[in-house]
Amino acid sequence: MSIRWPRLLSPTNLSQIIRMQKNPLTALKIFSEAQSKYPNYRHNGPVYATMIGILGSSGRITEMKEVINQMKNDSCECKDSVFVAAIKTYARAGLLDEAVSLFKNLSQFNCVNWTQSFNTLVEIMVEESKLEDACRLFVEHCCGWEVSSRVRSLNLLMLALCQKGRSDIALHVFQEMDYQSCNPDRESYRILMRGLCEDRRLNEAAHLLYSMFWRISQKGCAEDIVIYRILLDALCDNGKIEEAVEILGKILRKGLKAPKKFRHQLDLSQYTYGEDTEGIKRLINEALVRGGNPSLASYSAMAIDLYNENKIVEADAVLNEMQDRGFRPTSVVYGAKAAALCKERKVVEAVEVIEKEMVRANCVPTVKLFSIVVRGLCHEKQSVLAFEFLKKMEKQVGCVADKETYSVLVDGLCSESGFLEASRVLQEMLIKSRLPCAETYSKVIRGLCSVGRQYDAGMWLEEMISQAILPDYTVWNSLVASVCCDIANIEACSEVYNRLKSTTSM
Numbered sequence: 001m002s003i004r005w006p007r008l009l010s011p012t013n014l015s016q017i018i019r020m021q022k023n024p025l026t027a028l029k030i031f032s033e034a035q036s037k038y039p040n041y042r043h044n045g046p047v048y049a050t051m052i053g054i055l056g057s058s059g060r061i062t063e064m065k066e067v068i069n070q071m072k073n074d075s076c077e078c079k080d081s082v083f084v085a086a087i088k089t090y091a092r093a094g095l096l097d098e099a100v101s102l103f104k105n106l107s108q109f110n111c112v113n114w115t116q117s118f119n120t121l122v123e124i125m126v127e128e129s130k131l132e133d134a135c136r137l138f139v140e141h142c143c144g145w146e147v148s149s150r151v152r153s154l155n156l157l158m159l160a161l162c163q164k165g166r167s168d169i170a171l172h173v174f175q176e177m178d179y180q181s182c183n184p185d186r187e188s189y190r191i192l193m194r195g196l197c198e199d200r201r202l203n204e205a206a207h208l209l210y211s212m213f214w215r216i217s218q219k220g221c222a223e224d225i226v227i228y229r230i231l232l233d234a235l236c237d238n239g240k241i242e243e244a245v246e247i248l249g250k251i252l253r254k255g256l257k258a259p260k261k262f263r264h265q266l267d268l269s270q271y272t273y274g275e276d277t278e279g280i281k282r283l284i285n286e287a288l289v290r291g292g293n294p295s296l297a298s299y300s301a302m303a304i305d306l307y308n309e310n311k312i313v314e315a316d317a318v319l320n321e322m323q324d325r326g327f328r329p330t331s332v333v334y335g336a337k338a339a340a341l342c343k344e345r346k347v348v349e350a351v352e353v354i355e356k357e358m359v360r361a362n363c364v365p366t367v368k369l370f371s372i373v374v375r376g377l378c379h380e381k382q383s384v385l386a387f388e389f390l391k392k393m394e395k396q397v398g399c400v401a402d403k404e405t406y407s408v409l410v411d412g413l414c415s416e417s418g419f420l421e422a423s424r425v426l427q428e429m430l431i432k433s434r435l436p437c438a439e440t441y442s443k444v445i446r447g448l449c450s451v452g453r454q455y456d457a458g459m460w461l462e463e464m465i466s467q468a469i470l471p472d473y474t475v476w477n478s479l480v481a482s483v484c485c486d487i488a489n490i491e492a493c494s495e496v497y498n499r500l501k502s503t504t505s506m
Helices: 010-018 025-039 045-057 061-072 080-092 096-104 115-127 131-141 151-163 167-176 186-198 203-211 220-238 241-255 275-289 296-308 312-324 331-344 347-360 367-379 382-397 403-415 419-429 438-450 453-464 473-485 487-504
Strands: none
Touching: 010 025, 010 275, 010 382, 025 061, 025 080, 045 061, 045 080, 045 151, 061 080, 061 096, 061 367, 080 115, 080 220, 096 115, 096 131, 115 131, 115 151, 115 367, 131 151, 151 167, 151 241, 167 186, 167 203, 167 220, 186 203, 186 220, 203 241, 203 403, 220 241, 220 275, 220 296, 241 275, 275 312, 296 312, 296 331, 312 331, 331 347, 347 367, 367 382, 367 403, 382 419, 403 438, 419 438, 419 453, 438 453, 453 473
């Protein structure tokens, strides 16, 4: 290992140097040598965060834990985000107990705000169905000065309870928020409203709606319509259409602060009660959007909500009306549409959202939107088309796929025997500094061996080892079996073997 050390070393310099290293162990060695080479130098929080992030993303758990302990002993000031990264790393590795232990020992670090770490750990516990542990963690730490906001954690707990059909307990949690000195946000109301309606607790849902009028709806925010819609749809689905129409009037007057000219009575004469509930719901949705002074926010909120529920026809109608009225849809709306189409396995239409609809609307697609479509294509066994789509994405200024999207594409290409294309994607990942994980390398190497590309497989194996990633035994087995089946390539593979041997012995 040879690097060019600067005459004077600053934490910023060191962060730049270790980020440039492909091998995380090489970066760790440079990190460790810095203080011996520069007696007056001291690591700071950002340098520790960089080193911990590098080790965590490469799966070097033991080394990451050692650096975290070193940071604790140095007592340098650090941000909550460094612990968020470590907690997520532990969770990905199936070491949730380590994540909990780290959080419970944060008092030993020079960190004054644990809000992100607290919320992240609660979220992980909820996702892993450890609801009792999440509640226990919340009770133990929610009142400490280190956690400045508890709303997100409470929302997560309410969501988990509602998903288990216990909106009654979620309602108690919501009511306790006042005693916790927490102000429920729009997400709090949305989660609880959906939970109550799904459990057919419509009276409680109606009271919740009224509480919105004097709390978060005082300014008549257009985004509130998605919460109102949940209750109105539920009332219609349960045959309470007259009540839904009555509440709609209150929403227009008190919730959306609609001008009097928009508060007209709905004409339901064309619908037969109990037979065309969907038509009545569409009419109510139109009244919600138009009644509260139609705006980009109201149309966008309604369209996104409908797309998220896979009600594509209704959402398209809102999108079309939105454009007819001169409002320009954002990439978020188109992203929701593309995601809905991918869920319905209509990936060709999802591609057209970017290539046709967004072009007509003069809207620039984002990395997130491209990634949604790439993943959808891969899931539908159209990875070659996804590969071409990724090339278009890269031509757009500022659009570089993230590591996860590249990995999904490699997996898709390998599952369809497109190993040479997968190899090219892997090369692109390295060029864009999206370092692949062991499993991504392994799939490409095994695939290349299966089509007789032993030399290419050997090169990737060498690259894998250069990054201190240990190959699984199946990778070695694939390479050996491939060589034995093709003696003509024995000389080339012998060269690869000698190079690998010299690499691993360094």
